[in-house]
Amino acid sequence: MIANNISPDTANNRQFKKIDEKKGEGNKAWLKQIIADNDFSNQGLLLIGGNSMPDFHIRVAQSYLRHDLSPSYWSLVGILIDQNAFYSVPLAWRDQLSEMPNQNAIQKCSLSDYDDPDDFPNIAFIQFTEDHQQIIDYVDQLKLQRSSVVDLVALVIGWLEFVLGVRKKGNPLYEGEGLPSAVFVEAVYGICGIELTPGLETSSSCPESIWQAAKWWSSFYEESSRIESIGTQAKSIVPKGCFTLRQPAAAIRPKPFVPGKKTASKQSKK
Numbered sequence: 001m002i003a004n005n006i007s008p009d010t011a012n013n014r015q016f017k018k019i020d021e022k023k024g025e026g027n028k029a030w031l032k033q034i035i036a037d038n039d040f041s042n043q044g045l046l047l048i049g050g051n052s053m054p055d056f057h058i059r060v061a062q063s064y065l066r067h068d069l070s071p072s073y074w075s076l077v078g079i080l081i082d083q084n085a086f087y088s089v090p091l092a093w094r095d096q097l098s099e100m101p102n103q104n105a106i107q108k109c110s111l112s113d114y115d116d117p118d119d120f121p122n123i124a125f126i127q128f129t130e131d132h133q134q135i136i137d138y139v140d141q142l143k144l145q146r147s148s149v150v151d152l153v154a155l156v157i158g159w160l161e162f163v164l165g166v167r168k169k170g171n172p173l174y175e176g177e178g179l180p181s182a183v184f185v186e187a188v189y190g191i192c193g194i195e196l197t198p199g200l201e202t203s204s205s206c207p208e209s210i211w212q213a214a215k216w217w218s219s220f221y222e223e224s225s226r227i228e229s230i231g232t233q234a235k236s237i238v239p240k241g242c243f244t245l246r247q248p249a250a251a252i253r254p255k256p257f258v259p260g261k262k263t264a265s266k267q268s269k270k
Contacts, residue, residue: 004065004199004200004209005198005199005200006199007198007199007212007216007217007219007220008219009216009217009218009219012215012216012218013214013215013216013217013218013238013239014218015218015238015239015240015241016126016214016215016239016240016241016242016243017241017242017243018242018243018244018245019034019037019242019243019244020244021117021244021246025117026115026116026117027048027111027114027115027116027117027120027123028083028084028111028112028115030123030244031046031083031111031123031125032083034125034242035083035125038240038242040125040127040240040241041127041130041132042080042081042082042083043079043080043081043082043127043132043133043135043136044079044080044125044126044127044128044132044241045077045078045079045080045125045126045127045128045185045210045241046077046078046079046080046086046088046123046124046125046126047073047074047076047077047122047123047124047125047126047207047210047211047243048074048075048076048077048078048114048120048122048123049072049073049074049075049076049120049121049122049123049207049245049247049250050075050076050114050119050120050121051119051120051121051247051250051251051252051253052119052252052253053163053252054075054091054163054164055075055076055250056071056250056251056252057162057163058072058075058076058159058163058179059071059072059073059074059075059250060072060250061162061171061172061173061206062074062173062179062206062207062208064171064173065173065200065204065206065208065209065212066208070249071249071250072206072207072208072211072250073122073208073211073245073247073248073250074122074124074206074207074208074211075207076088076090076114076181076207077179077181077182077185077207077210078109078181078185079135079136079139079185079188080125081108081136083111084110084111084112085108085109085110085111086108086109086111087106087107087108087109087136087139087184088106088107088109088181088184088185089105089106089107089152089155089156089180089181089183089184090107090109090180090181091156091159091160091163091180093105093107093156094107095107100153100156101146101153102143103143104142104143104144104145104146104150104151104152104153105152105153105155105156105180105184106139106142106143106152106184117246118253119253121245121246121247122243122244122245122246122247122248123243123244124211124214124241124242124243124244125241125242125243126210126214126239126240126241127237127239127240127241128189128194128196128214128221128236128237128239129189129192129194129234129235129236129237130235130237131192131234131235134192134233134234135188135189135192135234138188138191138192139188141191142184142187142188142191149187149191150183150184150187152180152183152184155172155177155178155179155180155183156180158172158175158177159172159177159179159180172204173204173206174204176204177204178204178205178206179205179206179207181207182205182206182207182209182210183205185205185210186205186210189234192233192234193233193234193236194224194233194234194236195220195224195236196209196210196213197209197210197213198213198217198220199212199213199216199217213239214239214241217239218238218239221236221237221238221239222238224236225237225238
């Protein structure tokens with residue numbers, strides 16, 4: 001088991017609530033609506049749960065942080081810039097591979113790529129602070145601090161070995177290797193003085209630990225919010241936000257094969 005403290009709270013956080021999506025509603029539309037309905041700002045944390053093969057393995061790997069040992073709902077976490085984009089460290093690198101070390105594996109992701117609820121059925125929006133610009137300002141600094149703060153490139157490679165079954169790689173969380181996107185987010189928030197995983201004793205940061213913090217550690221953040229921020233530190237608040245779970249039980253959703261449909265490579269040769 002991965003060492004994980006139990007929250008002293010006996011009830012979950014009422015400021016973090018489930019809001020079901022409307023029929024046919026994508027993730028972007030859901031996010032836009034909950035921000036408008038709850039008077040949230042456009043910035044905060046985004047949790048996403050996918051159902052591809054890598055997403056499935058990531059969700060299962062986090063099951064040892066749950067009391068019932070069921071897979072996590074989540075496979076990616078990012079820092080929302082606005083309703084169209086967020087910073088994260090997904091395992092898939094979309095630009096030229098030579099740029100990955102220069103960016104410390106940090107990418108500006110388009111929310112449109114994660115809009116389809118069939119591919120990404122679970123989504124959550126959480127705010128741990130209202131000083132969002134301070135959080136975003138530190139992202140660029142972390143890109144330049146691969147050797148001094150955290151090597152996200154190494155974490156990406158380790159997790160790729162795990163999800164792709166290379167060299168019999170075991171669960172990275174057992175080895176203290178957190179999921180890159182979660183380690184990235186926790187590092188940025190930590191620099192700003194905000195603790196995202198008060199229940200986790202190891203360096204195995206992951207979306208599940210952030211989810212549990214938002215749901216079960218409200219008294220911790222209530223106490224933290226009474227402490228005055230110093231200098232460039234952000235002031236924490238009791239987490240608030242919304243989530244929807246279209247796929248509570250992790251499963252792989254294979255891409256349907258369409259007979260006669262040409263691939264992009266074949267079309268380019270025509």
